[in-house]
Amino acid sequence: MDPPAAKRRCTGLVPAPVLREGAARGVQKCRLESLLDLSAKRVAESWAYEQVEERFSRIPEPVQKRIIFWSFPRNEREICMYSSLSCQGPEADRDGGVPFQRGLKLLEKSGSVERVLQVVARQTVFKRAIRSWDLHWRDPHLQRILRGEVVVTGQGGVHKRDHGEKLLTFDPQGRPVWLGEQLPTACARVDALRSHGYPKEALRLAVAVVHTLRLQRRHQLEAYKQQKKEMLQKGTTLISNPEGWVSHPLDPIGCLVRAFLEACRVDEEGPSFYSDATCELKKPVYIHTPVPSATPNSGESYFTMALEVALLGLGQQRAMTEGYYAQDKVVRSEETLISVLADIPLDERLLQVMRRQTQLLLEGGPYSGLGEVVHRESVPMHTFARFLFTSLLPHDPELAYKVALRAMRLPVVESQIHHNDPLTSNPLDPVPANRFPRWFVLGHLETRQCELASTMLTAAKGDPKWLHTVLNSIQQNIHIPALLYKLAQDACKAATPPSGPPDMTLLNVALELGLQVMRITLVTLSWGRREMVRWLVNCATDVGMGAIINMMQGWYNLFTPIEATSVVAVSATSHATALRLGLDYTQREELGACARTMALQCAVKDPQLCALPALTLCEKNHGAFEAAYQIVLDSAATGMxxxxxxxxxxxxxxxxxxxxxxxxxxxxxxxxxxxxxxxxxxxxxxxxxxxxxxxxxxxxxxxxxxxxxxxxxxxxxxxxxxxxxxxxxxxxxxxxxxxxxxxxxxxxxxxxxxxxxxxxxxxYINTTHSRLTHISPRHYGEFIEFLGKARETFLMAPDGHLQFGQFIENLKQTYKGKKKLMLLVRERFG
Incomplete structure (x- = not known):
């Protein structure tokens, strides 16, 4: 096999309209490859790139990029070898039936479709690699955007198509848009411009991309309004974005956010040559740098655009990817972007942007992860909603709670619970209906869901309306007992501060969550349940005597009989509980009577384990003690x-x-x-x-x-x-x-x-004959000792000596074949 052709550098990636004069002069026609290139080339020739990733968990980024560079096919022949062009057959005629091709014909030839923003299709890695060679910077509209020659037409702007082009070049306000390619590719152009030293051109293209996103969202909202009623009736939707922007390999949202933040960042101090290396890094300082192409009095700046783009990308409804590393990247990319936003101080202008974008996300339908209906495999919004909640709560509590409660859902878990429900599943169905992809990060997502709920519970302290609303959402969306128990503990801790009166409403919420944990784990007992029962009794004691009585009256839905008698009843009737509640004699008797009634019920249900605890609990009450004793007698006749x-x-x-x-x-x-x-x-x-x-x-x-x-x-x-x-x-x-x-x-x-x-x-006689049936010589000594004990028992009878002698003679006659054993018997007993 011939070695692969050397890959040449693509000079077309450098933007042609902004090349400096003489930039290409002095370029050497050939130059020696670096040691890194030689090594990467050797690796690419020997191993598939997937094997490199599987074998080495940490690869330096420069090395990784060079291996990727040399791993792709380098000429047309090799590209065709891995594509459908290498084996054209009868199946090639059916390519026109592909939905993408049919949509393209509908757009280009029929003319029945207008205002189309994108015609997309799922592409493989090789298709993307092939298309990357077609990227160029010669588009006239792109060049005008980069040069900043487009002038805003103001309110009289119209929806334009430039020089008969098929793609829109301006939005209704007359601002330039870039619809020539998909968002990740357009953002890659922005990143390339910044990397090659063209920050102004990068900002111009980034602003055009933002205008494009706004135009797309406007059309999406219009389409959703027409289908909203039907979609809400069905309760299901399709994912319009199978590939998310936040975790995309090209990181389009990150590219735009970095470009905008860099434009409005202020360096407070110049470089210090004697700075302390151990000093803490200061948070960056940003100012509102106005956008040159913005309309007057709009207040639009690069700072507000950065926040708008980040919120738009984080709120996008996108499908969860397959594979552990891809799903882990989804989570880490989202958390990284949110950490950048968390360092931004919110002023009035940014708060207005956040309010507006949050409201649009809530009304976004299937295009938003915070819409009314989401797909079961869409990425959850818990971390993003927690950021929005903490940011909006001091300024707009109604909107903050609305977005957090909307994001509490976890559709993939709800679908699995519904599928595993024995009341709704068909036991005769031979084919399993669980076709969901494996979510490797599901545990992490459920933890984030719990953190969002805990944040809302803590923030709603003192507000009964929101506390009950949050409680209903938790009971509806969280089904993991450990997470519910943690939420109950957090709520109880927040409700009982070290200094200050307790919040009774929040305490009741904590108690209700604890009761739900007891109901869920009643059938499937866990090793930590006994500790949960003790905590629940302690929480009920903080709430009051009524909570303890209600809990004991409905014990059969919460506790096992042994838990109710050994933990609940004992704790409820203890002296420490009476002191904490400040009970008088009448109240103590009432609590004790309720505990005794519960103990008797438990003894009837499980007498083997609960009879003794019930007797102990009823010692001081004669009637209850007699009832418990009678339960024991009745149980003895039925198999105790x-x-x-x-x-x-x-x-x-x-x-x-x-x-x-x-x-x-x-x-x-x-x-x-x-x-x-x-x-x-x-x-x-x-x-x-x-x-x-x-x-x-x-x-x-x-x-x-x-x-x-x-x-x-x-x-x-x-x-x-x-x-x-x-x-x-x-x-x-x-x-x-x-x-x-x-x-x-x-x-x-x-x-x-x-x-x-x-x-x-x-x-003794029966045991002796039984042991002699299968006795071995090594047990002869033990057998002689056994006969010695038997003689002691025989001698307790008046004629015991005579009976034992007859017994020995009978043994000698019956087992005379065991000569050695009988010799030992004769030596010992005559």
Whole structure:
């Protein structure tokens, strides 16, 4: 393959009408390429430019420009190789059906369309590169603009076409416009003029571009007024600008703003040769430099034009680009331009421009990002609206709130929520309807939306009308629980200053936002929800006793049962809450009664988790305590776990109610099952405690619990341990009249311990045969120890020695094949 032809410099980029005489003299016919060009040329020959960007995240701008320079095709043959000209076939006849070609024929041949501003189409990178070679500076109207020879005709100006040209050259006021190309290309001309040392010509062309933008917007508003009713009925619109100006590679808005600001900037101090390098940079100072071509008494200056162009570009409705880096550039470009505007001090003339432009953006329809209807994939206006809100609030609060509330929407999220709604989606649809592009910066945009809402909430402090309006907008447009929680915290902090009375209206707004967070996260619980519940109770305490009561009365829509009993009820009835609210005895009783009612409702809904907290909360009220105890008894019959019943039984014993503890322990044993090999079961300690409790209560309780223990526990070591404890004397319970035990030891030959002894011996026999079925030599020692414990249990019976001997002889006969094991048994037990 032949090496690519060397690319020659394009001298046509230098404006021909303003070339200085002799500028081209002395130019060498050939010169050596720099090391940077040689390196960039080598990279361009070896790698595709996309691979360079993917591999290296940071490339110096001069190096990047040279690589781009050498990466593009350099002659017609190479250009055709990558275009449709390389393979002309039957499909080429269908090019006339392209919408752009049909629109062009309609404009040029039919004559049925007038006052056309632009005929645009989506272009690839190669098409743009090809068109860049066609740029020239020989257009007569462009030359007149650059030379400043156009004279304003005043109010009598007319809509002109120059020398039979198809494009308009003047607006209705007689001011020159430049419709020869798209805005980014025209602004690139402005930037090229400034870079080559033609600031006056750049300003003249920039002013003509601004006049063009005004003319286009006027026509857009006229077209929108004719379609407004139909568009509002549909509630949808198309994006008229698929490619935004703010994040465009040529940065058209930035070029115009820099050109205008540079023309009106004032240097207060000359250059200092001994300036301190660590001193802070001062903000630039600007003055209103009048535009030479402006009408008298219009007050138009380069300063006002800079602000107007920036607002026009930032408010443009544009589609969100695809890809992470492109979307990140959209966000960063917008924030950079807004930071430039934030350094501009607003005077009366600039405020008038801002008011006028903001109003036009609100009425801009599909051409404005602040219009009444926007496309679901359009770039949100949160950051821009926050800037407008903070700038307009001291001067025009009505307009400031109007633009901020209009910008609160996030259509792409609303569309996804509507699509995921099970009530509106069709479950039988096999094809997913989620065709939205992936928004990599969606989290950042939602954070900006939250910041805009927080700014409005803080600014609306003390104004109930705007506070409720902002609250409704937040509830309608923000759906992320973490962001809503942050907004609620910000509102609560702003409503309760360290010094000064609290703002009750803002506090109620914070409480309402917190309640919405609880409703959203009730189904999908998160790890931080418990902290949110504590904060919400604290916020309700700041609002007042009525807020706490309302929250507890509607707890089922806000909290889980365990949250309501363990956090809400405990905090509401605490002594600290009563002191903060300054409650008297009647109010405390009212609050406590509401908390107890809520606790009982929670215990009914979730008895396993809420029964014990409900009992604890109802201790001081006999009726409520009895109701909670009855809920526990009813739940025990419907499947409450033995662990929860044992826990409540221990609580009853701690409260001095051993009979109720015994009853609950008996119910727990009925739900328990410990097999023969579960001597480490987690409920063993609870069983031992229940048996000790029954032993201390008396013989009747012990006799009643023995069948339950025999039925629930099949583990021989556990049964023998229980039996050994029951054979010891018990001091009894002094708190129950007539229940003091005599302290005598109970015999195992009489009921009820004889039944327990038989069960323990039977468990040892069954466990022994079960273990011998699959025993290995390494477990022989452990088995001998097990038989030793079994002998101790056998000896508790009157004829235990004889029974154990028969048991050993039976083992020797049955398992005589295990000679080594039986030898060990014979050595140990005879």
């Amino acid at each position: 776990g033995h662990s929860h019943l044992f826990t409540i039984a221990r609580y009853m014993e701690h409260r001095g109610l051993p009979l109720r503890a015994y009853k609950l322990a008996s119910l727990a044993l009925a739900h328990l099952n410990i097999s023969y090999n579960q001597d480490a079961h987690p409920a063993v300690n609870d069983v031992l405690w229940a048996c000790s409790l029954s032993h201390s209560l008396g013989k009747n309780e012990l006799a009643a619990i023995v069948p339950l223990v025999i039925k629930s526990v099949r583990c021989a070591p556990v049964l023998s341990d229980i039996l050994r404890r029951w054979t010891l004397p018990s001091p009894g319970l002094s708190g129950i009249p007539g229940r003091r035990n005599s302290g005598k030891m109970m015999g195992t030959d009489k009921a009820p311990l004889c039944q327990m002894l038989e069960a323990a011996i039977g468990a």
